[in-house]
Amino acid sequence: MKIALVGYGKMGKIIEHLALAKNHEIVAKLSETPTLENLNSPDVVIEFSNPEVAFNNIKFCLEQNIPVICGTTGWLDQKPEIEKIAEENKTAFLYGSNFSLGVNLFFALNEKLAQMMSPFKDYSCQLEEIHHTQKKDAPSGTAISLAEGIIRNSDFNAWKLDETQDENLGIFAIRENEVPGTHSVFYKSEVDEIEIKHTAFNRNGFALGAITAAEWIQGKTGNFTMKDVLELN
Template identity: 65%
Template sequence: MNIALFGYGKMGKMIETLALKRNHTIVAKIDVDQTEIDFSTIDVAIDFSQPSAAFNNIKMCLENNTPIICGTTGWLEKYEEAVVLCNENNGAFIYASNFSLGVNLFFELNEYLAKMIANITAYSVSMEEIHHTQKLDAPSGTAITLAEGIIKNSAYSGWKLDKKEAHNIPIKAIREANVPGTHSITYDSAVDSIEIKHTAHNREGFALGAITAAEWIIGKHGVFTMKDVLHIE
């Protein structure tokens, strides 16, 4: 298939390398604010650009009948607007805060643990995420997704960055050189702790997941998630 890359940083380059190995073709590498794009040559677009550019990229693709996979975080205040655009244009769209297969399994494990522990008041939850120093948003989109999974299945009503407040999940965001992404969730009580953790060893899992989603979405219409791609009930 013919793929357009919105954003050609480290993730874009890795997606290109893996896509070529899977016999796909990269027909466009699109920078921020580039508007002259031949959508007739594009089967699917993959966006790992900038938070300020992501929504406009999604909008352009949907208005030009091009399925789009978006892994850019930090723009979600416009997510519902993107959903409306997709439905209005009978388009195809997947957003994920993280495309890694392991992380998406971790999302499910996180929700399951939250459900089990929701009525045991002795435990309080906290979260820590570690990313490379070039990560623009804090907390990460993955951490926010994990927090939302806990909130949906517990008495917690929100999250706070670097702050502990009643009914909010405290999230600590750490930036270190050369860390692809580590997320840990800890339930603490006076007598013990329960921790689940996901550690990415490199970015290849994120890139492969995005390509897998792009392969899956061809010929489909609607707003989807990685649960649809991976057939997670």
């Protein structure tokens, strides 16, 4: 594939290294706004930029009928508009709060556990995420995805940054140096606690997942998630 990287920070550089190892071609490495000239006619765009510019980056690429794989979090209030643009332009858009195979299996496990725990009202639920201090959004997109998975399968109706209270599922967001990403879900009663946890050791899993999604999306139209790529639906 010809891949354009929109956003060339730490993730972009890892994606470049791993994509080249898989014999893909990197035709653009952009830290600036994408244009027809600087994108260099890619087969797919992989977008890992900043919340402030993600919407405009994705919108432009989709309007040029270029499929987009997006891993930027913190802009999701505008996601429905992006999905509409993808449909109108008969191209493809795939958003992932986290592209790691392990995390996407963790998402499925989280939903299953939420279903199992829902009848047992003695247990309270709490989420916790830990990331590096350079992460610009809190809570993480991964934590939000976990929270939404629990909400769909429980009596919670919203999440909030803080301790769980009534129908609001709590998320603690912690920032520490050099932590790629750790996510935990706790169910606690007066007598015991159940915990499931995913710990990323480095960013390679995220990058490989994004490349896998880019390979998978070729020739498709519509809006997708990593569940579609991994056939976890």
